[in-house]
Amino acid sequence: MTSYRFRVWVIPNLPVELEPETDVWRDIEVDGSHTLADFHDGIFGGLC
16 A cells, blocks of 8 residues: 655644744654544644
C-alpha cells in the first residue's frame, strides 16, 4: 500500500497557546485508510 509522509509546522495562533518563538512540527505518515480527521489529530494531538 502506498504511504505518504508530511512534515507539518504548526504556526502559533489561537486557540493553540504557544509562545510566538516556539517551533512546533510533526512528521506524519498516512496511507489510504486514514481520514482527514486522522490527519488533523496527528497534527494537533495534544495542542488543542
